Amino acid sequence: MQIFVKDKAFYHSLWVIAIPIALQNLITVAVSMMDTLMIGQLGEVQLSATSIANQLWFMLMVVCFGVAGGANVMLAQYWGKGDTQVMRRVMAMTYKLGLLAALIFSAVALLLPEQFMGIFTVEEEVIHYGAQYLRVIGWSYPLYALGNITIMMLRSIGDVNISVVVYLTSLVVNTSLNYVLIFGKFGAPRLEVRGGAMATVVARCFEFAIAIYYILRREGRICFRLGDLRRSNRDLYGKFAAISLPVIGNEVMWGLGSSAVSVVIGRMGTSFVAANSIYSVLNQFVSVAIFGVGNAALTIVGNTIGSGEQQLARQRSVTFLGLGVLVGAGCTLVTLALGPVLLGFYGNLSLETIQIAQGIIRVGAGIVFFQAFATICMMGVLRAGGDARFVLLCEMAFLWGIAVPLGFVTGLVLHWPAAVVFLFLRCDEVLKAIVSFFRVTSFKWLRDVTG
Numbered sequence: 001m002q003i004f005v006k007d008k009a010f011y012h013s014l015w016v017i018a019i020p021i022a023l024q025n026l027i028t029v030a031v032s033m034m035d036t037l038m039i040g041q042l043g044e045v046q047l048s049a050t051s052i053a054n055q056l057w058f059m060l061m062v063v064c065f066g067v068a069g070g071a072n073v074m075l076a077q078y079w080g081k082g083d084t085q086v087m088r089r090v091m092a093m094t095y096k097l098g099l100l101a102a103l104i105f106s107a108v109a110l111l112l113p114e115q116f117m118g119i120f121t122v123e124e125e126v127i128h129y130g131a132q133y134l135r136v137i138g139w140s141y142p143l144y145a146l147g148n149i150t151i152m153m154l155r156s157i158g159d160v161n162i163s164v165v166v167y168l169t170s171l172v173v174n175t176s177l178n179y180v181l182i183f184g185k186f187g188a189p190r191l192e193v194r195g196g197a198m199a200t201v202v203a204r205c206f207e208f209a210i211a212i213y214y215i216l217r218r219e220g221r222i223c224f225r226l227g228d229l230r231r232s233n234r235d236l237y238g239k240f241a242a243i244s245l246p247v248i249g250n251e252v253m254w255g256l257g258s259s260a261v262s263v264v265i266g267r268m269g270t271s272f273v274a275a276n277s278i279y280s281v282l283n284q285f286v287s288v289a290i291f292g293v294g295n296a297a298l299t300i301v302g303n304t305i306g307s308g309e310q311q312l313a314r315q316r317s318v319t320f321l322g323l324g325v326l327v328g329a330g331c332t333l334v335t336l337a338l339g340p341v342l343l344g345f346y347g348n349l350s351l352e353t354i355q356i357a358q359g360i361i362r363v364g365a366g367i368v369f370f371q372a373f374a375t376i377c378m379m380g381v382l383r384a385g386g387d388a389r390f391v392l393l394c395e396m397a398f399l400w401g402i403a404v405p406l407g408f409v410t411g412l413v414l415h416w417p418a419a420v421v422f423l424f425l426r427c428d429e430v431l432k433a434i435v436s437f438f439r440v441t442s443f444k445w446l447r448d449v450t451g
Contacts (some may be wrong), residue, residue: 002318003318003319003321005316010300010316010319013296014293014300016160017155017158017160017295017296017299017300018292018293018296019292020160020161020163020164021163021292021295021296022288022289023164023288024151024160024163024164024166024167025284025287025288025291025292026285026288027164027168028167028170028284029281029284029285030171030175031167031170031171031175031203034171034174034178035050035174035178035196035200036050036278037345037346038178038179038183038196039182039192039193040274040346040348040349041183041348042192042193043348044270044271044274044349044353045123045125046129046192046193047273047274047277048126048266048270048277049117049125049127049128049129049133050129050133050193051273051276051277051280052117052120052121052126052130052262052273053113053116053117053130053131053133053134053137054137055120055262056105056108056109057105057137057141058255058258058259059105059255060102060144060145061144061148061255062251062255062258063098063251063252063255064098064101064102064144064145064148064152065152065251066244066251066252067097067098067101067149067244067248068094068098068148068149068152068153069152069247069248069251069298069379069383070243070244070245070247070248070388071091071094071153071240072152072153072155072299072383073244073247073383073384073386073388073449074090074239074243074244074449075087075090075091075156075157076156076298076299076302076303076306076384077303077306077448078306079156079157079302079306080302080304080305080306080307080308081306081307084221084222086236087222088222088224088225088228089228090233090236090240091153091224091228092224092228092229092231092233093236093237093240094149094153095149095229098145098149099142099145099146101145102141102145103141103142105141106138106139106141106142108138109138109141110134110135110138110139113130113131113134113135113138114127114131116134117130117131119263120262120263120266120267121267121273122267126270129193132194132197133194133196133197134197136194136197136198136201137197137200137201140200140201140204140205143204143205143207143208144204144207144208146208146211146212147207147208147210147211147212148211150211150212150215151163151166151211154219155295155299156298156299156302157221157222158299159219159221162210162211162214165210166206166207166211167207169203169206169207169210170203170204170206170207173199173202174199174202174203177195177198177199177202177203178195178199180195181194181196182195182196182199183195243386243449246388246389246391246392247383247388247391247392249392250391250392250395253395253396253400254395254399257395257399257400257403257428260404260407261404261407261425264407264412265411265425268418268421271350271352271356272356272418274349274353274357275353275354275356275357275360275418276360276422278342278343278346279357279360279361281342282335282361282364283335283364285334285338286331286334286335286338287331287368287371287372287375289327289330289331289372290328290331290371290372290376291375293320293323293324293327293376293380294375294380295380296380297317297320297380297384298379298380298381298383298384299384300316300384301316301320301381301384301385302383302384302385304316305384305385305446305447306448308448313384313385313446314446317440317443317446318440318441320377320380320381320440321376321377321381321441323376324372324376324377325373327372327373327376328368328369328373329369331368331371331372332365332368335361335364335365335368336362336365339357339358339361339362343358343361356418356419359418359419359422360418360419362419363422363423363426364422367423367426367429367430370429370432371426371433373433373436374429374432374433377433377436377437377439378432378436379391381440381445382436382439382440382445385445385446385447386445386448386449387439387444387445387447390439390445394432394435394436398427398431398432399428402427402428402431403424403425403427403428404425406424406425406427407421407424410424
């Protein structure tokens with residue numbers, strides 16, 4: 001079986017899906033980068049505080065990815081069959097679950113902000129600024145969840161252009177209001193971290209309004225309407241749970257693992273937190289291609305399985321293995337090239353923070369190769385075939401069984417250098433890449449989940 005399939009329709013679908021998603025992720029990264037750059041001008045304490053506070057939003061994002069990701073496995077295959085009626089019912093269940101999760105996270109942000117910050121740091125000033133941020137940003141979580149889930153579910157049918165409109169609008173609104181409210185420009189009060197949170201809340205309102213208007217008024221293939229939320233979906237609960245729960249569990253385990261990583265970093269000092277915050281922006285930037293190709297793999301392979309073309313699905317999955325290698329190599333080179341450039345934008349950092357950032361950027365450049373391959377294989381190909389349980393087991397074994405324990409020991413017990421600790425905290429990506437290669441090439445993952 002050849003590595004790269006000779007099929008113009010395949011590459012056309014790949015570009016049509018991957019490019020807008022990559023562009024959307026790039027815009028999202030630009031929003032995050034502008035936030036860190038502007039808040040970074042206030043000082044390392046404020047940068048660290050908002051970075052830690054955003055762990056709560058990150059966990060909500062992970063839950064939304066899990067909820068919508070599980071739904072997309074079903075949606076992609078049902079779209080291959082042309083069954084839009086069942087797709088609308090799956091979407092209705094997904095909206096309800098996502099909103100419930102968002103309300104829980106909002107309650108934590110609004111009612112228990114100091115307690116949440118205290119999980120990650122013992123520095124009182126960092127906790128103070130982080131709590132200020134959470135008490136404002138918490139109001140935006142339900143809007144974020146519903147808007148984001150809408151955009152993610154539309155990917156299952158290759159409808160990805162709306163995401164560019166949504167996030168480009170968010171970039172303009174958020175960046176403009178950040179400048180005005182953080183620094184008190186044009187007669188506005190200087191609100192600092194609270195101003196950054198307010199800007200994000202307003203941007204989330206725009207995201208929600210555009211996404212919901214599109215799904216209810218402009219999208220003409222699935223034709224989801226508010227009335228679909230009232231219909232009984234009891235006969236789908238079992239199938240939805242069987243497919244979605246492993247995906248949700250996988251994302252939650254990964255999210256909690258990432259939060260555990262943040263606990264290690266947070267307790268190793270403000271300099272490590274600030275340096276990791278800078279690297280995270282860089283990693284998000286170079287990962288736009290990873291998630292673009294990964295989402296394309298889920299959609300294309302899922303649609304192919306749903307249409308009954310099993311052999312073609314095998315061939316296309318092998319092609320995505322080859323693309324994983326190419327994308328990973330490209331991300332490594334870009335990380336090494338852009339790392340020093342990004343650091344140059346932060347003029348208010350201590351020498352210790354700069355040295356730590358340089359170290360973890362070099363380590364991250366090697367890790368991102370394996371991250372790319374593992375993401376495209378696991379979150380794309382394996383999920384498309386309904387193999388979410390295998391992905392969940394790998395996440396639990398490698399992240400929780402190896403990376404997190406090694407990070408705690410090397411960082412908080414042995415007090416090794418930050419770059420070495422960072423390597424152990426991210427070593428699960430290497431292991432997942434190796435295992436996913438053998439799993440994809442075995443083809444044991446390939447099954448029709450709609451039957």
